[in-house]
Amino acid sequence: MAEPGLKGSGIEADLAIDDLLRVIHELRVRQIELEMQNESLREAHRLSESKLADYIDLYDASPIACLTLDNAGFIGRINAPAIALLHSVSGRAGTQRLANFVADESLLVLASFIDNIVIDSGIHSCEVALRPGDVCHEERFVQLSGRACATGQSCIIALVDITEYKRITDALLRAVEEAERASAAKSRFLTVASHDLRQPLQSLCLISWVMARKADDVQIRALLAEQEQALGTMSAMLNTLLDINLLDAGIISYNPIGLAVAPLLSRLGRDFAFQAGAANDVLHLVDSSLIVQSDPKLLEQILRNLLSNAFKYTHDGRVLxxxxxxxxxxxxEVWDNGIGIPEDQIDSIFEEFHQIDNPHRQHRHGFGLGLAIVKRQAALLGHSIGVRSRPGKGSVFWVELPMGDVVTAPSAPLSSQDNDLVTPFHHRSVLVVEDDPSVGAMLEQLFIAEGCTVIWARTGNEALTFADKAFDLVVTDYILPDGMTGLDVLSCLRTVIVTLPAILLADDIATDSLRQIVMEPDCTHLSKSAKMTEILSAAGGLLARSVCCSSSAVGRAVASTVYVIDDDPHVRKAIAALLHEEGHEVYLYPDAETFLRTHELGREGCLLVDAVMPGMGGLELLDHLRKQSDSIPAIVMTGHGDVPMAVAAMKAGAGDFIAKPINPEEMRAAVASALELGRDVAAESARRADAIRCFASLTPREHQVFERILTGMSNKVIAYEMGISRRTVENHRAAIMSKTASKSLLDLYRIARLFGA
Structure with a gap:
């Protein structure tokens, strides 16, 4: 029988062996798992290597130049197209910087490009010039596009050669510049040619018109009629050229309104009925109740050009x-069954001077500008135009415009009957500024025949010598021999009479000049070849408007004269426009010195002068006038309205003063008061009595406060000096304003001036 201790030891040994077997088993399981994981990693590695090889093959075989760049700017990998583009050497990865291939002027652009890639993970682009090398000496340009790699330690950049693109773009820019220079040269040529052609044409028209009025012989009248027709053809050609340039300049005014189509079509049908009959054509109108949104005048011109074009190329046919x-x-739409348009000319028919079936440029068939004008007018209005055509079958031209809701009534112009009533030419004074002897003489005779007094100046400087005369109208050529233009002359004359009407005979069709003429108020632009009836009609319209502007003066004597002196031209014109409405005669001066050169002692009226101006100020002017014993009433305009300025104005002899910005009602009242002061001393005495009564109602303490207000003291200073509270001063001040019926300090100063305080 075994001993118990030995038996226990055997059990423990058995247990240790079992534990060891379990550990061995677990290790074998772990080994199998690791082997499986290793196999997966090897497979993943093989797949990664395969994908990398594919990527490298794709990278190297890509037709797009690519390279990788580290953050230091060194080229890591570069494919064949990039090597060819940069003329680099393969196999030198990490030894070359991209900056070595970039031109010096593009290095800053490249540095900024790389910094943006490092900072931002997005895609960035730039354009750089490459440095000329040994292989290629020409200037080349590339576009760089790149982004950072996933590791953030490098970036991949694609390079595109844009040298040819840049060359084409530069060529296009040069072509555009050349076209603009050609267009400018064309405008200059038309400017000179038009002016030189219209000078004799104007003379011929004037002479023909005068001869027609005096000729009694029937044959002579017939010859003059034929001559007028020939002159009309020449004038029409020049006017058409002028229309083209006006449209190109973009200064044609227009006013889209709700417009009913039916009356427009009906009017065109009546106007073209004779032309249709003369060509054995039939004009058919399709009635419509539609409403469109467009400018009536320009739309009618567009349709007239399209109809004229249809009848020109249709014979024994129909136009719809x-x-x-x-x-x-x-x-x-305008339909015709005329000769049609060849397909290769469809895109050219809206160009200048393009005509079909007129190889010899016969003027009876026009000048080939009608459709060019239509195209520009439609573009100005925002309407689209188009054409469809079949040679031998006919054409259809159309203009498409927005539909309107309701018909808008256009503003009615001043009728000719009204012109006759309010604008007789008799006893009117006209200044003619014209360097051409024949044109100037004929214009002089034209207005003399209508009962006008005419002064003819040959130059701009000569015209300015008559600036002190009260002209009713100025008729001037635009181009004058002494370096001045008609607008320069008009501007100088209007420093005296701001609303002086003017007619500019302008053939300078340059864009800037046309814009200046159009923007000038009360100014009509006519061509040098304008008929006498057109000149007289324009003159009548201008004179009518000038009379209407002073309609308040109709039925009574014109109010007194006001002399406005201010260095700001806009202020002068605004004041003049306001005073003209009151029926006053207004003279404008840019400075005190100009006023003194033309001023006569004892002249009636009143003076409206700015306090502060370059040179002699308004207060100095008043002091000068008082020393000359000139008692003309004066109103001082001040930009501040402060007490010292008001006191100085009163000491200088100003009867009143107003603060800028000017209140129209206040200025009307001040001017009326000043004019009345000059005419009636009794009125001054009455106002002085009212001022005395106002001040008699003030308490002694209010008198003390009032005296300190006039010196410019603030409420705080007055309170300290008088030993009272600020609130008490405010109460006294309010009582003073109430008792004197003053709404502002300026009113208080006026009353003090009348009282003599």
Whole structure:
């Protein structure tokens, strides 16, 4: 029988063996797992190697130049297209910087490009110039596009050669510049040619018109009629060229309104009925109740050009004018069954001077500008135009415009009957500024025949010598021989009479000049070849408007004269416009020195002068006038309205003063008061009596506060000096304003001036 101790030891040994077997088993399981994981890693590695090989093959075989760049700017890997583009050497990875291949002027761009890639994970691009090398000496440009790699330690960049693109772009820019220079040269040529052609044309028109009025012989009248027709053809050609340039300049004014189509089509049908009959054509109108949104005048011109074009190329045929709805738009169409348009000329018919079936450029068939004008007018209005045509079958031209809701009544112009009533030419004074002897003489005779007094100046400087005369109208050429333009002359004359009407005979069709003429108020632009009836009609319209502007003076004597002196031209014009409405005669001066050169002692009226101006200020002017014993009433305008300025103005002899910005009602009242002061001393005495009564109602303490207010003291200073509270001063001040019926300190100063305080 075994001993118990030995038996226990055997059990423990058995247990140790079991534990060892379990550990061995677990280790074998772990080994199998690791072997499986190793196999997976080896498979993943093989797959990764395969993908990397594919990527490298794709990278190297890519037709797009690519390279990798580390954060220090060294090239890591570069494919064949990039080697060819940069003229680099393969196999030198990590030894070359990309900056070595970039031109010096593009290094900063490249540095900024790389910094952006490092900072931001997005895609960035830039354009750089490459440095000329031994292989290629020409200037080359590339576009770089790149982003950072996943590791953040490098980036991949694609390079695209844009040298040819840059060359084409530069060539296009040069072509555009050359076209702009050619266009400018064309405008200059048209400017000179038009002016030089219109000078004799204007003379011929004037002479023809005068001869027609005096000729009694029937044959002579017939010859003059033929001559007028020939002159009209020349004038039409020049006017058409002028229309083209006006449209190109973008200064044609327009006013889209709700417009009914039916009356427009009906009017065009009546106007073209004779032309249709003369060509044995039939004009058919399709009635419509639609309303469109467009400018009536420009739209009618567009349709007239399209109809004229249809009748020009249609004989013994039909022309149809109608419209149809297309969604929210209306398309007005002109159909004809004329000769049609060859397909290769469809894109050219809206160009200048392009004509079909007129190889010899016969003027009776026009000048080939009608459709070019249509294209520009439609573009100005935002309307689309188009054409469909079949040679030998006919054409259809259309203009598409937005549909309108309601018909808008256009503003009615001043009728000719009204012109005759309010604008007789008799006893009107006209200044003619024209260097051409024949044109100037004929214009002089034209207005003399209408009963006007005419002064003819040959130059701009000569015209300015008559600036002190009260002209009713100025008729001036735009181009004058002494370096001045008609606008320069008009601007100088309007420093005296701001609303002086003017007619500019302008053939300078340069864009800037046209814009200046159009923007000038009360100014009508006519061509040098304008008919006498057109000149007289324009003159009548301007004179009518100038009379209407002073309609308040109708039926009574014109109010007194106001002399406005201010260095700001906008302020002068605004004041003049306001005073003209009151019926006053206004003279404008840019400075005190100009006023003194033309001022006569004892002249009636009143003076409205700015306190502070370059040179002699308004207060100095008043002091000068008082020393000359000139008692003309004066109103001082001040930009601050402060007490010292008001006191100085009163000491200088100002009857009143107003603060800028000027209140229109306040200025009207001040001017009326000053004019009345000059005419009636009794009124001054009455106002002085009112001021005395106002001050008699003040208490002694209020008198003390009032005296300190006039010195410019603030409420705080007055309170300290008088030993009272600020609140008490405010109460006294309010009482003073109430008792004197003053709404502001300026009112208080006026009353103090009348009282003599």
């Amino acid at each position: 004018l109608g419209c149809r709805r297309r969604g929210g738009h209306v398309r007005i």
